[in-house]
Amino acid sequence: MQQRRWFLRVLLWRQGIKETPNGSFYKVKYKNLITEEDEPEPLIEIISADELRPMPPKSLPVLFLLHDKVDAFDNDGWWIGKITGRRGNLYSVYFETTNEVLEYPLCRLRRHLDWVNGDWVSSATRQQ
Incomplete structure (x- = not known):
C-alpha cells in the first residue's frame, strides 16, 4: 500500500502547461521542500492536475479520541x-x-x- 502524504505547494501557472490524454499538468513550487543543490531553493516540479488540492479549511485544535x-x-x-x-x-x-x-x-x-x-x-x- 502506498503511503499518502500531502505537501504545501504554490501553483505557479494557472493554465495547464501540458495537455495529454491523461489530463492537464501544472508547474508548482513547494513551500517546505528544497532542492539538493549548493544553494538550496524551493523545489519546483510539474504534477498532474488530479494531484492538486486547495488548502483544507482551517479548523480550531480539537481533542482527538481513540481511533480518530x-x-x-x-x-x-x-x-x-x-x-x-x-x-x-x-x-x-x-x-x-x-x-x-x-x-x-x-x-x-x-x-x-x-x-x-x-x-x-x-x-x-x-x-x-
Whole structure:
C-alpha cells in the first residue's frame, strides 16, 4: 500500500502547461521542500492536475479520541494516521503503511479530511 502524504505547494501557472490524454499538468513550487543543490531553493516540479488540492479549511485544535483519523505534520508533509493513545500533551499516531506509532503534540495534528467531488469532507461525515 502506498503511503499518502500531502505537501504545501504554490501553483505557479494557472493554465495547464501540458495537455495529454491523461489530463492537464501544472508547474508548482513547494513551500517546505528544497532542492539538493549548493544553494538550496524551493523545489519546483510539474504534477498532474488530479494531484492538486486547495488548502483544507482551517479548523480550531480539537481533542482527538481513540481511533480518530488524523493528518500528522512530519518530514515537511501531512501523513494520514490514526490516534492510538494519549500521554499528557502528546498523541500516539499509528501509520498503517509503515506500521509505526509516533507521538505528536496537538499543534502538529489536524482532523483528516478527504477530497470528494471537489469538496473537503470529514471521514465521519462520509460514513453517514
